[in-house]
Amino acid sequence: MSVSIPDSGTATKPEAVYYFGTCLVDLFYPEAGLSGIRLLEREGVRVVFPQGQTCCGQPAYNSGFHQEARTVARAQIALFPKPYPVVLPSGSCAGMMKHHYPALFEGEPDVAVAREFASRVVELTSFLTGVLRVKLTDRGEKTRVTWHSSCHAMREMGIFAEPRELLAQLDNVELVSLAREFECCGFGGTFAVREPEVSAAMVEDKSADVQATRASTLLSADGGCLLNIAGRLDAKGSLVSCRHVADFLWERTRER
Amino acid sequence: MSDRVGTARATILGRLRAARPPATSPPSDFDVLARRVFPPGERYPRLRRKMETVHAEFVETTEAEWPSAVIEFLRAERLGTLLYGPSTPAGRRLAQVWPSGAEGDPRLVPYDRPVETMKADLFDRMDAGFTTTRGGIADTGGLILWPSPEEPRLLSLVPPVHIALLREAEIYDTFWQAVRVQKWASAMPPNALLISGPSKTADIEQTLSYGVHGPNRLLVIVVR
Amino acid sequence: MSAETPAPEFRPAASRALRDPELRANFRRAMDGLILKRGEQFADPVEWNDLRNLGAAIRGRTLAKLPELLERLEAACTRNGIRVHWARDAEEGNAIVLGILREHGATRVVKSKSMVSEEMHLNEYLEEQGIDPLESDLGEYIIQLDHETPSHIIAPAIHMNRRQIARLFGKKIREARYTEDIDELTAIARRVLRKKFFEADAGISGVNFAVAETGTLCLVENEGNGRMSTHVPSVHIALMGLEKVVENLEDVPPLYSLLTRSATGQPITTYFNMISGPRGAEEKDGPAEVHLVILDNGRSRIFEDEALAQTLKCIRCGACMNHCPVYTRVGGHAYQSVYPGPIGKILTPQMEGVGRRHDLLEASSLCGACGEVCPVGIRIPELIVRLRREAIEGRPDGPGSVAEAGRGRHALESAAWTIWEAALTDSGLYRALGFAATRLRRLLPPWLPVLSRWTSVRSTPVPGRRTLHELAREAGVPDE
Numbered sequence: 001m002s003v004s005i006p007d008s009g010t011a012t013k014p015e016a017v018y019y020f021g022t023c024l025v026d027l028f029y030p031e032a033g034l035s036g037i038r039l040l041e042r043e044g045v046r047v048v049f050p051q052g053q054t055c056c057g058q059p060a061y062n063s064g065f066h067q068e069a070r071t072v073a074r075a076q077i078a079l080f081p082k083p084y085p086v087v088l089p090s091g092s093c094a095g096m097m098k099h100h101y102p103a104l105f106e107g108e109p110d111v112a113v114a115r116e117f118a119s120r121v122v123e124l125t126s127f128l129t130g131v132l133r134v135k136l137t138d139r140g141e142k143t144r145v146t147w148h149s150s151c152h153a154m155r156e157m158g159i160f161a162e163p164r165e166l167l168a169q170l171d172n173v174e175l176v177s178l179a180r181e182f183e184c185c186g187f188g189g190t191f192a193v194r195e196p197e198v199s200a201a202m203v204e205d206k207s208a209d210v211q212a213t214r215a216s217t218l219l220s221a222d223g224g225c226l227l228n229i230a231g232r233l234d235a236k237g238s239l240v241s242c243r244h245v246a247d248f249l250w251e252r253t254r255e256r
Numbered sequence: 257m258s259d260r261v262g263t264a265r266a267t268i269l270g271r272l273r274a275a276r277p278p279a280t281s282p283p284s285d286f287d288v289l290a291r292r293v294f295p296p297g298e299r300y301p302r303l304r305r306k307m308e309t310v311h312a313e314f315v316e317t318t319e320a321e322w323p324s325a326v327i328e329f330l331r332a333e334r335l336g337t338l339l340y341g342p343s344t345p346a347g348r349r350l351a352q353v354w355p356s357g358a359e360g361d362p363r364l365v366p367y368d369r370p371v372e373t374m375k376a377d378l379f380d381r382m383d384a385g386f387t388t389t390r391g392g393i394a395d396t397g398g399l400i401l402w403p404s405p406e407e408p409r410l411l412s413l414v415p416p417v418h419i420a421l422l423r424e425a426e427i428y429d430t431f432w433q434a435v436r437v438q439k440w441a442s443a444m445p446p447n448a449l450l451i452s453g454p455s456k457t458a459d460i461e462q463t464l465s466y467g468v469h470g471p472n473r474l475l476v477i478v479v480r
Numbered sequence: 481m482s483a484e485t486p487a488p489e490f491r492p493a494a495s496r497a498l499r500d501p502e503l504r505a506n507f508r509r510a511m512d513g514l515i516l517k518r519g520e521q522f523a524d525p526v527e528w529n530d531l532r533n534l535g536a537a538i539r540g541r542t543l544a545k546l547p548e549l550l551e552r553l554e555a556a557c558t559r560n561g562i563r564v565h566w567a568r569d570a571e572e573g574n575a576i577v578l579g580i581l582r583e584h585g586a587t588r589v590v591k592s593k594s595m596v597s598e599e600m601h602l603n604e605y606l607e608e609q610g611i612d613p614l615e616s617d618l619g620e621y622i623i624q625l626d627h628e629t630p631s632h633i634i635a636p637a638i639h640m641n642r643r644q645i646a647r648l649f650g651k652k653i654r655e656a657r658y659t660e661d662i663d664e665l666t667a668i669a670r671r672v673l674r675k676k677f678f679e680a681d682a683g684i685s686g687v688n689f690a691v692a693e694t695g696t697l698c699l700v701e702n703e704g705n706g707r708m709s710t711h712v713p714s715v716h717i718a719l720m721g722l723e724k725v726v727e728n729l730e731d732v733p734p735l736y737s738l739l740t741r742s743a744t745g746q747p748i749t750t751y752f753n754m755i756s757g758p759r760g761a762e763e764k765d766g767p768a769e770v771h772l773v774i775l776d777n778g779r780s781r782i783f784e785d786e787a788l789a790q791t792l793k794c795i796r797c798g799a800c801m802n803h804c805p806v807y808t809r810v811g812g813h814a815y816q817s818v819y820p821g822p823i824g825k826i827l828t829p830q831m832e833g834v835g836r837r838h839d840l841l842e843a844s845s846l847c848g849a850c851g852e853v854c855p856v857g858i859r860i861p862e863l864i865v866r867l868r869r870e871a872i873e874g875r876p877d878g879p880g881s882v883a884e885a886g887r888g889r890h891a892l893e894s895a896a897w898t899i900w901e902a903a904l905t906d907s908g909l910y911r912a913l914g915f916a917a918t919r920l921r922r923l924l925p926p927w928l929p930v931l932s933r934w935t936s937v938r939s940t941p942v943p944g945r946r947t948l949h950e951l952a953r954e955a956g957v958p959d960e
Contacts, residue, residue, distance in 0.1 A: 019952075019957075021948040021949075021952075025948055026914060026947050026948040026949060027914060027917055027918070027943045027944065028941060028942075028943055028944060029944065030944040030945075030946055030947055030948040030950075030951050031944065031951070033948035033952075034948060034951045034952065037952065037957055047957055047958075048958050048960055049949075049952040049957045049958070049959065050959055051911075051949055051952075051953065051959050052907040053907070053949075054903075054905070054907060054910045055904045057904075059900070060900060060901070061865065062865055062868070063893075063897070064865070064867075064868030064869040064870070064872035064888070065869075065872055065894075065897040066869050066872075066873060067873060068898065068900065068901040071901050071905055072901060072905055075904070075907075103862075151846075151847035151848055152846075152848070155847070155848035155849075182849070183805050183847075183849075184845050184847035184849070186805070186845060187845070188844070188845025188846055188847065189845075191842075191844070191845040191846070192933070192934060193930050193934060194842045195490075195491065195806075195842060195843060195845075196936065197491070197495050197498055198494055198498065198806055198809060198810065198843070199845070200936070200937040201498050201809045202805055202806075202809065202845075203937070203938070204937070227941050230939075231934070231937075231938025231939045231940075232937060232938045234939040235937060235938050235939045264566040264568045264572060265566040268550075268566055268722065268774075268776045268780055269547050269550065269551065271776075271780040272547040272550075272780050272783055273547050275780065275783050276784065276786060278544060278545055278548065279543070279544040279786075280544065281537070281540065281541040281544040282536070282537040282540045282541065282544075283537060284534055284537040284538055284731075285530070285533070285537070286534065286730070286734070287530070288527060288530035288534055288734075289531075289534075289733065289734060306747065306748075310750070367764060368764070369764060370765070371764055375678065379674070379678050393748075395747075396737075396747040397748060398748050398752075403763075403766075404763070405760065405761075405762035405763050405764065408763065408764040408765045408766075409707075409711045409763075409765050409766055410711060410712070413704060413707050413708065413711065430733065431733040431736070431737075432730060432734065435729055435730055435732070435733060436730060440694075441693055441728065441729040441730070444694045444695075444696050444754065444756040445756065445760070446755070446757035446760045446766060447753070447754065447756070447766060448754040449707075449751060449752060449753050450748065451750065452748045452749070452750055452751075454750070455704035455750055455751075456750055457618045457666060457702060457703050458635070458702075458744065459617075459618040459619035459622065459638075460618070460637070460640075460642055460645055460665060460666070461510075461642050462510050462513050462514070462635070462638075465662050465663050465665075465666040466663075467666070467670065468669070468670055468702075468703040468704060468705070469616065469670060469673060469677070469703045469704035469705040470703065470704020470707065470750065470751065471704070
């Protein structure tokens with residue numbers, strides 16, 4: 001029995017969900033990963049974090065090393081056997097699992113297992129809005145933020161309005177849009193090291209757009225993009241703080 | 257050469273056939289075009305708006321008056337020669353009312369023989385060319401032309417000014433509709449075309465510049 | 481397609497382009513404008529979706545029936561008096577064109593825009609044979625004067641601004657007075673080319689759509705040079721890739737609409753020229769002969785794989801490159817490919833080898849902007865990943881294999897992914913590595929070979945103090 005998330009937001013709250021942290025969050029934004037878990041637990045959902053999890057396999061998949069990607073993917077799938085939704089704090093990794101796992105396992109004996117798993121995958125902000133329909137109370141000071149949406153979140157997972165909905169619930173948060181917000185930040189996983197100069201030009205443009213908003217904080221739901229843009233902003237001496245949206249939401253709304 | 261041609265053809269088709277069996281075609285739903293309809297009264301204004309945006313010019317007139325409208329335009333713009341197809345009904349009407357050649361009057365020149373016999377005249381001495389049309393397209397703007405032995409192709413291409421006769425009642429909603437209603441698929445002429453304005457290019461800095469290789473000006477004489 | 485010349489490399493060419501502020505400014509301005517215009521044309525998402533699905537279905541139908549449609553096209557064209565020729569590769573195609581020109585003693589040749597002719601390197605070939613074909617499309621005319629190749633499939637001179645073009649005209653066109661005014665520059669080109677159209681013995685064009693039902697060749701243009709090239713000279717030679725055939729006449733209007741709105745943000749072009757034969761029995765003008773050359777040049781091989789065959793749905797609108805963040809920054813020449821941008825990244829490696837042109841496959845961040853705007857629904861990012869897989873894991877033998885399959889695999893990178901695989905399937909090892917990274921946080925040297933590419937413009941990334949695995953365990957989050 002698998003759980004898929006309909007668009008209309010009429011799905012009922014499950015009693016438990018799995019949480020797949022993603023390798024970048026695990027290593028570079030672990031607090032944000034934990035905040036995501038807290039946001040879910042606060043809504044009365046039991047969160048299960050299988051300790052054996054590692055990576056969705058996307059870097060190898062995108063590089064054409066599908067055998068290696070499949071081995072890693074198989075290991076992940078085996079850790080999430082129960083029919084709970086699998087929630088990820090990353091549109092990019094969610095896209096990999098949801099849309100590319102079926103292709104990756106095509107012709108394999110366990111393709112049905114992979115498809116079933118893929119059908120349960122959902123990104124965090126869309127789960128919070130679409131299924132849990134969270135109501136947030138802002139307990140923070142006035143602040144201006146800007147939002148960066150990852151390409152895969154937008155184009156593979158169709159996530160655009162959900163993070164904005166969440167931020168709109170915070171009364172003291174002013175959200176300013178990025179110019180050219182649909183343009184890639186230049187991370188692209190291994191692209192940043194395979195085509196370093198083009199990637200550098202892209203992240204420079206993106207960080208200049210961030211600075212132009214005069215926001216004090218850049219938010220994103222994608223660890224790769226964040227690392228990329230934050231790295232560039234910091235190298236330029238910018239004081240803009242770059243945070244994962246889960247971290248921001250938890251900090252602004254938790255009881256003091 | 258013919259042997260090689262036969263071989264090339266056989267090789268290419270053979271390779272395509274061997275590649276995969278013919279697949280089922282995905283269904284084509286033309287509703288997106290079929291539902292693109294405009295109220296009849298809106299077709300002409302829409303066509304005109306769209307074409308004026310790309311610098312086509314319009315003169316409105318009646319069935320009785322249109323030949324005079326042509327002559328008036330030529331006089332006002334000081335265009336000395338008008339090339340036309342003499343054996344169409346429209347051509348005959350033009351010839352009927354044409355002024356008899358007083359000083360300063362434009363000259364009506366028939367395009368009634370092969371281009372090879374008058375090529376230099378066509379390129380250098382014709383100020384304007386006149387054609388009829390087979391209607392227009394409201395959706396995007398545009399005139400439908402089917403050049404013919406009576407109205408040759410270069411009439412609407414070589415002279416720097418093209419004057420086209422359009423009847424309001426013959427404006428279709430879309431190109432797709434025109435193709436179906438006029439049953440183009442049953443017999444195509446050697447040349448059919450759509451014209452939506454004077455020639456233009458945006459190849460320099462994506463800035464529009466008019467009058468490239470085709471006519472600099474398109475005048476649409478609309479019979480309402 | 482010679483294997484003797486060294487493989488082109490995207491990275492150094494891109495590097496040079498990135499350091500050229502004028503080029504970057506030219507492209508940014510041009511692409512922003514084209515993106516805006518296209519967006520205005522497809523403002524209604526329902527209409528866009530429905531029209532795109534129709535376009536995809538029509539092109540899908542072409543692929544489903546490709547050999548049959550080509551035969552029907554040939555039969556209908558032949559009935560109409562159009563002489564049909566088949567060419568397996570560029571060499572054969574060039575020889576056919578030369579043969580027709582020689583047969584008519586044609587030495588003065590005008591060309592209207594044809595990407596297929598670029599693919600064939602037709603101009604070079606004819607010039608070697610003593611025939612100088614003159615490009616008549618303004619953008620193509622400009623780059624021909626400049627001895628350059630097109631940097632975009634729709635707007636070949638998009639990399640130049642008016643000053644650069646003014647200097648070029650001033651230098652190369654004797655009878656022209658120096659001017660930077662766009663209308664005056666255009667008028668110069670009009671005067672020069674009008675004489676050439678008048679004198680030409682033959683005209684060569686491309687084909688946007690070839691209709692099997694009626695034997696009709698459709699040409700899209702704004703300038704009038706296409707009509708001049710195809711109606712004035714006594715011989716017209718049309719060149720098409722074999723994938724350009726469509727089944728029915730009624731299939732043409734939706735494809736035409738998708739093409740003009742996607743390419744330049746125009747609802748319709750100045751002219752849409754539909755040729756179904758040479759000069760008719762009583763006609764006063766038009767060419768005495770019309771020839772159609774159907775070119776394979778690697779397409780039938782692409783066709784063999786059902787997924788990769790999607791590449792052949794392309795109608796050459798250029799929307800993919802207009803929206804590509806990589807193309808915007810480096811322009812078309814950096815790709816060193818007849819077809820640049822996203823479509824070039826999937827087409828050229830399939831035609832020339834995924835080993836030889838692996839550089840093109842790497843030149844994408846897989847952002848997906850291209851697939852989002854493709855009017856016939858080609859899933860370009862998926863095909864890029866597929867071709868990357870073919871380069872690494874593909875086997876070169878057997879039917880349906882991609883050119884140079886497996887030739888992109890290199891020992892060092894393979895070893896790295898093997899290690900990666902081991903680290904990520906052994907959860908104990910993974911957690912140990914995570915422990916090390918978080919405890920040694922700031923000790924990661926930025927000069928490490930791959931890391932240095934990152935740190936040249938960004939701060940060294942610093943891991944957290946603990947991994948999420950540890951934080952979750954400490955917080956009591958259940959494991960199952």
